[in-house]
Structure formats: C-alpha cells, structure tokens
Amino acid sequence: MPLSAAEVSALEELDHQRQNQWTGDERLFNYYRGQQRVEQLGMAIPPRLRQFMVVVNWPRVVVDTTVDRQQVRALILPGEETADPRLRAIAEASNLSAHLRMFNRDRCIFGRSFMSVGTNPRNGNLPLIRVESPREMVAAIDLLNETITVAARFFGVTATGWGPTHATLFMPDYTVWCRRDDGQPWAEVRRDVHKLGAVPVVLHLNRRMSTEWSGESLMSDVIPLTDAAVRALTNMQFTQEAHGAPRKFVTGASQADFTDAQGNPTPAWEAYLDAIHILTNPAAKVGQLEAADLSNFETAINIYGKQAATVSGFPARYFGLHTANPPAEGAIYADEAQLVRSIEAQNDEVGTTLGWVGGLALRFATGQWVEGNRVRVDWHDPATPTVAQRTDAIVKLTQGAKPILSREGAWDRLGMSEAEKDKERQYFAAELNDPTIQLANSLLNGSTDAALGNA
Numbered sequence: 526m527p528l529s530a531a532e533v534s535a536l537e538e539l540d541h542q543r544q545n546q547w548t549g550d551e552r553l554f555n556y557y558r559g560q561q562r563v564e565q566l567g568m569a570i571p572p573r574l575r576q577f578m579v580v581v582n583w584p585r586v587v588v589d590t591t592v593d594r595q596q597v598r599a600l601i602l603p604g605e606e607t608a609d610p611r612l613r614a615i616a617e618a619s620n621l622s623a624h625l626r627m628f629n630r631d632r633c634i635f636g637r638s639f640m641s642v643g644t645n646p647r648n649g650n651l652p653l654i655r656v657e658s659p660r661e662m663v664a665a666i667d668l669l670n671e672t673i674t675v676a677a678r679f680f681g682v683t684a685t686g687w688g689p690t691h692a693t694l695f696m697p698d699y700t701v702w703c704r705r706d707d708g709q710p711w712a713e714v715r716r717d718v719h720k721l722g723a724v725p726v727v728l729h730l731n732r733r734m735s736t737e738w739s740g741e742s743l744m745s746d747v748i749p750l751t752d753a754a755v756r757a758l759t760n761m762q763f764t765q766e767a768h769g770a771p772r773k774f775v776t777g778a779s780q781a782d783f784t785d786a787q788g789n790p791t792p793a794w795e796a797y798l799d800a801i802h803i804l805t806n807p808a809a810k811v812g813q814l815e816a817a818d819l820s821n822f823e824t825a826i827n828i829y830g831k832q833a834a835t836v837s838g839f840p841a842r843y844f845g846l847h848t849a850n851p852p853a854e855g856a857i858y859a860d861e862a863q864l865v866r867s868i869e870a871q872n873d874e875v876g877t878t879l880g881w882v883g884g885l886a887l888r889f890a891t892g893q894w895v896e897g898n899r900v901r902v903d904w905h906d907p908a909t910p911t912v913a914q915r916t917d918a919i920v921k922l923t924q925g926a927k928p929i930l931s932r933e934g935a936w937d938r939l940g941m942s943e944a945e946k947d948k949e950r951q952y953f954a955a956e957l958n959d960p961t962i963q964l965a966n967s968l969l970n971g972s973t974d975a976a977l978g979n980a
Contacts, residue, residue, distance in 0.1 A: 526713040539663045539677040579758040584744040588633040594907040601901040618651040627656045636740030642885040652889035676726040729878040746836040754829040761822035838863040868907040876902035
C-alpha cells in the first residue's frame with residue numbers, strides 16, 4: 526500500500542537529515558572504537574609507515590567511565606517516595622538496565638540518543654522500551670513547544686549496497702512500517718494506530734545550549750589531545766625501531782675482513798652481532814653509536830595526559846599518570862570530586878528524559894497520562910566510597926536512642942535495589958515467624974527484665 530504524499534515527504538526530509546549527520550557520526554564512532562584515522566602523524570614519519578601508528582583510546586575511557594557510574598536505583602511517580610511497582614515491572618520486562626547503558630553510551634559518543642516506547646504484542650500491560658541508534662533515528666522538532674512532531678528510523682541495505690530499504694515512521698497518532706526496493710517509492714508494510722497524541726520517541730541531547738537544538742559529544746575535548754598522544758606514541762615506536770638499539774660502525778676495513786675461512790662473505794646480521802672483529806688493517810676501528818633517548822616522548826605523553834585530565838575533569842590516573850604509592854581512600858574520593866559532580870549533573874538531565882519515557886510507558890500500559898508526564902528517577906551514588914566507609918556512616922545514623930535514619934533508609938543509602946529490599950523484607954518476616962528466634966527473644970527480654978528488677 527503506498528504512503529500519502531505527506532508521509533513520503535516526511536521520510537525524505539528525515540532521510541536527508543540522517544545523511545547529513547552520517548560523516549560526523551562515523552568519525553565519532555571510530556574514535557570511540559580506537560579506529561580513527563589521524564591525518565597528520567608528524568614530519569618524522571613517512572606516510573607509507575602508517576602501520577606504525579599506535580592508538581591511545583582516551584575517548585573510550587571518558588565514555589565508559591561515565592556510563593559505568595550512571596546506575597538507576599528506582600523510578601518514582603510524582604508525589605511518591607518509593608519505587609512504583611508497575612514501572613519496575615515495565616523496566617524489567619524491557620531489560621532497561623542494559624538498554625540504559627546503550628542509551629548513555631550513544632549520548633556520550635554522538636551527543637544525542639533516542640528511546641522509543643511501543644506496544645508489547647505478548648503483554649499489553651508491559652510496553653516495550655527500546656534504545657534507537659542515533660545513526661539510524663532522526664526526528665523533527667517543534668522548537669516553540671520543544672516536542673517531537675515526527676520521527677523515523679532507517680535501516681537495511683540491498684545486496685548491491687543500496688539503502689536504506691526499511692523505515693519506521695513515528696507519528697503522533699500512528700506508527701507505520703515501510704519498505705522500498707531499488708528505485709521504488711516507499712510502501713506501507715504495517716500500520717499501528719495507537720491514538721497516543723504524541724510521538725512515542727524521546728530525544729536526549731548532551732550539553733545542549735539554549736540557542737541550539739543539537740548535542741555535543743562527551744569526547745570532543747579529548748579528541749585533539751588523543752591525536753597528539755597518538756602522534757607522540759607513533760613517533761616513539763618509529764624511533765625505537767630505527768634508533769632504539771645501539772649501532773656499530775667500522776672504519777678502515779675491507780670486504781675481505783668479513784669473510785669466513787672458506788672465503789664466503791659473513792652475513793650482515795652475524796657481522797653485526799659478533800663480539801670480536803678480526804681486522805687486517807691496523808688503522809681500522811670498530812665503534813658503537815649511542816641509542817636514541819626516548820624519555821622526551823614520555824614527557825610529551827604525560828603532558829597530553831595532564832591536559833586531558835584538565836579538560837575532562839577526570840583524575841589524571843585515568844590517563845596513565847600514576848604515582849609511586851597508591852593513593853589513600855580519602856585522596857581518591859577528593860580526586861574524583863569534579864568527576865562525580867559532573868556525573869550528578871548529567872544524571873539530572875538524563876533523569877528528566879527517562880521521566881518522559883516512563884510517562885509514555887505508563888500511558889501505553891494504563892491509557893492514562895501521568896500528571897505532568899513526569900516520573901522521577903533516583904540514582905545510585907556515582908562516587909566510589911568503600912563498603913566500609915558507607916556502612917560505618919549508615920550505622921552511625923541508625924544507632925542511638927533516637928536514630929535519624931530508618932532501616933529502609935539505610936537500605937537506600939547502601940544502594941540496594943528494589944528486588945534486594947523485597948528479599949530482605951521477606952527475610953525479616955520469616956524471622957518474626959520463626960519459633961526458635963521468638964524463644965530466643967523471649968529469653969533475652971526476660972533476662973533484661975530481671976536485670977532491671979535487681980537494679
């Protein structure tokens with residue numbers, strides 16, 4: 526079934542936008558994978574020796590370290606203080622914890638990331654939340670209301686490399702799955718009329734500025750320094766291969782001095798490794814040149830690492846700058862203060878986006894919009910305190926005649942998930958019904974009462 530003229534026009538405009546972003550996206554993706562092409566390796570290395578290039582993958586360090594510290598603890602409805610069980614069931618059905626890592630990884634690499642919400646054909650009460658690749662998904666934005674008016678995902682290629690062959694068009698009231706063959710117009714394959722009233726796609730932009738509707742890669746600050754470090758490492762390897770080993774020289778010798786007893790020429794490598802040279806010319810000399818000093822390359826790479834730490838807010842040890850003695854716990858915590866605060870700020874922004882995703886999911890599940898279409902996201906602490914530090918602080922807050930932290934509050938501080946807390950509640954309930962424990966408690970209370978009576 527052919528599409529309408531408006532639908533075809535929307536697909537063509539969005540596909541043109543995707544093509545314009547493709548070159549920049551591939552460049553960023555190659556930097557994350559450590560497969561970038563450094564255009565200028567320096568004057569010391571001929572272009573034909575590019576195979577000597579050594580990549581230091583600082584962009585991946587920046588992205589993966591940030592993503593690893595972003596862990597959702599609970600999704601909470603407006604006005605509530607505990608995790609919503611329905612949202613938790615939806616998140617678990619969609620494997621949201623794993624998908625969220627992909628979502629944040631896309632955000633950090635490309636500067637933008639997408640999530641879509643759709644009907645679950647197996648269970649209508651558990652809609653599916655999926656991460657869409659920013660290299661495939663594009664959206665048109667209503668700048669006045671800051672909402673998505675239409676979005677599309679393009680994918681698939683033919684055997685001849687022509688594409689895209691498939692597309693999914695997301696409209697406010699319906700979703701259309703489309704296909705086209707070589708040289709043919711888009712045709713409808715399937716249509717889902719959901720009457721949602723909103724495009725079921727959410728876009729997140731990293732480091733968005735107030736005057737723009739575009740995002741910036743988290744790697745942008747370290748990419749130039751990565752290229753500089755690659756040049757230094759590549760030059761060091763080339764220098765090591767060419768001048769790293771000491772070289773010998775011989776003066777005043779003839780070709781006959783390098784033959785064996787039968788008059789056969791001595792191989793060059795054997796003559797080079799010989800500890801004793803027998804020369805017939807008394808004026809001949811054998812000497813050795815000093816090997817190249819590579820310490821200047823180490824100094825340069827350390828400088829680039831310090832600059833990468835400065836622009837990214839990461840501790841310098843993430844870029845290979847380690848001290849002789851490992852830092853103490855307090856020093857680690859202080860060293861990561863800027864990194865932790867940066868991730869907390871990113872969590873605030875990502876949490877807003879996830880709130881809209883949760884609202885869309887509940888709309889699919891219940892048919893009702895959440896008030897303000899907002900769901901609050903509670904995050905785990907992105908810092909790295911030791912278990913001993915965290916436990917000691919929590920124990921001090923829960924002890925005493927008037928503790929200021931409840932048992933459930935202590936569980937939250939410990940970072941326990943909702944599933945873990947449910948399991949602990951079951952354990953406590955089982956203990957209350959255990960006759961052995963009840964007998965022990967009664968004996969203990971009796972001893973306490975007797976002691977108080979004697980006093």
